[in-house]
Amino acid sequence: MMDACNICNEPLGAPVYESARPVSITSLCQVLEGPTRVWHCASCDHTQTAPLPALEKFYAEDYHILTASEEEDQLYAVHEGQKIFRTKHQVTTLLEKLDLPPNAQVLDYGCGKAATLKALHARRDDIAPHVFDVGEQYRDFWNAFVPAENQAVNKVPAEWAGRFDAVISFFALEHVAAPKAFVAEAHRLLRDGGTFYFLVPNVFTNTADLVVADHVNHFSENSLHRLLADAGFAVREIDSAAHNSAWVVVAEKCDADGIEPTTNSVADAVIEMAEYWQEFGNRVRAFENASNGEAAIYGAGFYGTYIHACLERPEAVKCFLDQNPHRQKQILLEKPILAPEVLSKTVRRLYVGLNPRVAREELAAMEWPRKLEVFFP
Numbered sequence: 001m002m003d004a005c006n007i008c009n010e011p012l013g014a015p016v017y018e019s020a021r022p023v024s025i026t027s028l029c030q031v032l033e034g035p036t037r038v039w040h041c042a043s044c045d046h047t048q049t050a051p052l053p054a055l056e057k058f059y060a061e062d063y064h065i066l067t068a069s070e071e072e073d074q075l076y077a078v079h080e081g082q083k084i085f086r087t088k089h090q091v092t093t094l095l096e097k098l099d100l101p102p103n104a105q106v107l108d109y110g111c112g113k114a115a116t117l118k119a120l121h122a123r124r125d126d127i128a129p130h131v132f133d134v135g136e137q138y139r140d141f142w143n144a145f146v147p148a149e150n151q152a153v154n155k156v157p158a159e160w161a162g163r164f165d166a167v168i169s170f171f172a173l174e175h176v177a178a179p180k181a182f183v184a185e186a187h188r189l190l191r192d193g194g195t196f197y198f199l200v201p202n203v204f205t206n207t208a209d210l211v212v213a214d215h216v217n218h219f220s221e222n223s224l225h226r227l228l229a230d231a232g233f234a235v236r237e238i239d240s241a242a243h244n245s246a247w248v249v250v251a252e253k254c255d256a257d258g259i260e261p262t263t264n265s266v267a268d269a270v271i272e273m274a275e276y277w278q279e280f281g282n283r284v285r286a287f288e289n290a291s292n293g294e295a296a297i298y299g300a301g302f303y304g305t306y307i308h309a310c311l312e313r314p315e316a317v318k319c320f321l322d323q324n325p326h327r328q329k330q331i332l333l334e335k336p337i338l339a340p341e342v343l344s345k346t347v348r349r350l351y352v353g354l355n356p357r358v359a360r361e362e363l364a365a366m367e368w369p370r371k372l373e374v375f376f377p
């Protein structure tokens with residue numbers, strides 16, 4: 001069912017991971033039928049997930065990321081009590097890394113509601129913003145700042161070929177079953193010397209990415225390099241530090257040599273992550289069965305949803321807790337999402353649904369009114 005690598009076309013062997021139960025969870029915290037299966041390519045160091053049959057329906061009907069309101073945004077980090085949202089951080093990073101010429105023609109490819117492009121345009125109103133995506137659901141957001149002739153749905157106008165100083169893309173390529181075609185299209189739309197700038201999740205700094213059902217591609221430095229070089233790009237930068245849990249990638253459409261690929265393989269790291277997820281459900285249930293009483297899940301994102309799906313008695317969970325004020329207005333798995341400060345006194349047990357790299361630190365920074373029994377991921 002998964003014959004060849006998305007990046008180098010080499011045949012793939014046995015999967016490195018298969019979920020213990022035929023249940024998969026998406027990046028938007030939906031629980032879908034069908035197992036998650038993951039392969040690693042020994043040839044180019046790419047890791048990929050077989051698309052679920054249920055995903056086609058998911059994209060057509062359910063994939064409305066952050067379209068509830070104009071202001072809705074994901075919480076990027078909490079630093080010394082200050083909340084930093086993802087869009088603002090993405091614009092700051094982009095302006096640090098990209099030297100956009102005056103009146104630059106910029107295309108957000110696979111843009112969703114194009115929040116980052118909009119925030120970029122607010123800081124650089126000389127640029128000419130363009131947007132492309134595969135659904136009509138984002139038009140209202142685009143109309144606020146993109147002229148109609150600069151908007152494209154499903155098909156890019158012929159006259160856009162070679163037009164752009166920059167093609168930018170935020171968290172799109174991980175969803176794409178044919179990443180080579182996506183990157184070839186970015187190359188075709190750029191002018192000579194133009195820059196392809198994109199962000200994708202970094203599974204090596206956020207292990208949950210390995211088991212997200214709708215993330216088909218889990219890139220390594222090597223597989224990113226291979227993908228871009230094969231498409232005719234010079235790779236300028238593959239940065240794992242500028243954005244938490246993501247690769248920030250800068251590539252140029254030119255014949256010059258880019259940076260050298262790394263010689264380190266990620267194969268062992270992928271196997272280690274697969275083992276972690278294979279055992280994860282058992283760890284959750286061991287905590288669940290060690291005592292009883294009302295519980296809450298801290299983190300109304302993928303980790304929290306995953307923990308909920310592992311439980312034998314999910315009815316013991318009364319609520320999710322989340323620091324993102326946008327998230328606090330919502331419901332997840334029919335349970336309220338609350339600010340941590342308003343946690344009910346009757347709750348004694350807490351599952352931490354956060355990236356294990358930051359979970360202990362983040363929990364220690366919070367003030368809890370009483371002692372709780374805590375599960376760490």
Ligand SMILES: [Zn+2]
Pocket residue numbers: 005006007008009010041042043044045046
């Ligand atoms: Zn490969």
